Amino acid sequence: MSRFKSTPSLSRRTVLLGAAGLLGGLTACGSSTDKASSGGKTELVYRLWDEQQEVGYKKVFEAFTAENPDITVRMEVLPWDQYWTKLTTELASGKAPDVFWLTVENFPDLAGKGVLAPLDDVIAKAGLKLDSYHPNVVQSYKFEDKQLGMPKDLGVVGLLYNKALVSKAGITMPDQLTWAPDGSGNFLEIARKLTVGDKQWGFCSWNHSQTQWLNWIASNGGKAMDKPYGTFDFAGQKSIEAMQWARDLIFKWKVSPDGTRTNPPTGQATEMFYRGEVAMFPANNALLPYALPEVKFPIGVAALPAGPAGRTVVINGLAEVMFARTKHPDEAGKLIAFLGSEKAQKLMGDAGYIIPALNDAGAGYAAYWKKKGIDVQPFLDSAAGSTVNMPIAEGWTAKVAEINKTANNLYLNKTEVPGIATTMDKIGNDK
Amino acid sequence: MLKPAPRRGRQAQRQRQTLAGYAMLAPSLVGVLGFLLAPVLIVIVLSLFDWKLLATPEFIGLANYRELFSDSDVWHSFLVTLYYVLICVPGTTILSLLLSLLVNRKLRGMKYFRALLVIPWMATPVAMGLVWTWIFDPGRGALNQFLAVFGIDGPAWLSSSLLAMPSVAAVHIWQFAGYNMLFFLAGLQNIPAALREASALDGASPVAHFFAITLPLLRPTMLFVLITNVIGSFQAFDTIFVMTEGGPGNSTEVATYLIYDEAFRKYDFGYASTISVLLFVVILVVTISQFVYFERRTTYDFS
Structure with missing residues (x-):
């Protein structure tokens, strides 16, 4: 991109500025290093690409922190294209966000690589049942009989x-x-x-x-x-x-x-x-x-x-997945369980962002869109x-x-x- | 009479000077080593490994290179790249030279024209690529709407394997012509006015003056423009990535796009590095040949 701009006159200043920028970028990019700051508080990083849903998730994470006062969640929104290249290189280097979004299409490239934490224990411990989510989404994130993704929403x-x-x-x-x-x-x-x-x-x-x-x-x-x-x-x-x-x-x-x-x-x-x-x-x-x-x-x-x-x-449902080498597996597990809960899924559904992957939780979604003058019932019926x-x-x-x-x-x-x-x-x- | 300083003192002084020199160089050197040389070396090392991202790298010697030479996709991409370079380099060079002649006049407001021509180079290539896909849109695009004024039914520029490459190359030329014009302009203004007067006295026509005087004296600029353009065209990626993603089919799949595809779609970093090394060698050979060719034909002395 800057091939013509930098090469002919690579002055010391540009190099230094570039270096500073790069270092700044490196330290600023979100990965779950030791963010456990004073007082036993933990900050988890949650990565997504949808800037509309980011607004909705603010409420979700407020509710989460209300239930878990020691854990806060920081969101990182990346544009779609950058999302995958950055995520993959981060996973390879062992520093990735604690919890991030995944699509059906990108699942096979990560599933067998040991970078996604199996969630079966987390789900069982939280008292959640996988058969209460849309079977297609559950199935999409299953690999060798392990559930690697928490069903998030339905794309119908x-x-x-x-x-x-x-x-x-x-x-x-x-x-x-x-x-x-x-x-x-x-x-x-x-x-x-x-x-x-x-x-x-x-x-x-x-x-x-x-x-x-x-x-x-x-x-x-x-x-x-x-x-x-x-x-x-x-x-x-x-x-x-x-x-x-x-x-x-x-x-x-x-x-x-x-x-x-x-x-x-x-x-x-x-x-x-x-x-x-x-x-x-x-x-x-x-x-x-x-x-x-x-x-x-x-x-x-x-x-x-x-x-x-x-x-x-x-x-085409999305899932939230957990980085296998997260520094905070317990906290990230709590977050995953919360995201799968009726409370979180309805918060997002009722605000019209998503059709929850959780069965029979779509009424709020339909009500939201009805107010906007759109009858979304055919989506729910099709699903x-x-x-x-x-x-x-x-x-x-x-x-x-x-x-x-x-x-x-x-x-x-x-x-x-x-x-x-x-x-x-x-x-x-x-x- | 001054006595020469004792030998040891001179040596120490020279050492100090050398050290001071390196100390002043250090900041740049760190940049060049860290951000230019080190990545090149790392890529060369990686090309000897079978490294699918998220898997453990495995040393495989020259196996990637053996695969490279029998990989028709790679050869195809280098031919496509060559095609791109052969459109872009002459296109950009000739257009920027003509533009520089045009704006090398003292007219009111000329500096605004100059600035205007450089704007395409200042804009973000990705944004420009996006705007050009709209311009090239067969139905509503500005280009075909314009052609429709003359009753011409414009083609689908970017969906035709025949037209896609010239179309993206045209964007490249448009993007860099104004920028390269600046170098030619600087070159033109370095040519002493006396030569202009002398050739006019001898009765040379403006065209003869251009080919006999101006062009030969622009050779140092020409060398620089050609070399940076050849390198830049070989490395072109962003506009192609935005406008065609290498398609339709693989008609615009240049080498850099193939490298991106291997690295970030197939996560095969070892093989992607191998193609990068090949591209590096090709560019190196072409650049050195250019230097050798111009060395014997360039004068830097205008007096």
């Missing part, structure tokens, strides 16, 4: 829609949307009615595994993967049909912009929904707090369309119905990046779908 996929465009087209959203690979079903019908020229699309079929093609595959009766750490089957007939459908929505039925405008990393799919160019847009419920300030229209929520095999949606986890495999962060890159081709109509699917399998099943 639902269909957001632009109420202004829908009512302008004179459509009432049916209770149940349906789709099938041959184009039958009321979903496509509605999407076509909502498509106007080449300025407004009824739907956005774009390369986003969690909210798009993984759901098409599951609701077509296919399986992206047979079991966690199992074998990928993108080239299976049902999966190929589903991925072909994702493409047909663009090139055959013409109800969606194509990949040149939506493919990551440069695509603008979400922004197109915000701008009112796309009427129906599948999203994780976690998008709502971000979407609301961006849009000038009321947002409606429907459940994803049901396919030939019914409706199955992806659940209670048939659900599927995101696939995971050894070395997943590297593989998933490659698979997602390959899936960009689904949205470009250049190469045949079966060939793309075979390549995705090859990447996933490698080694």
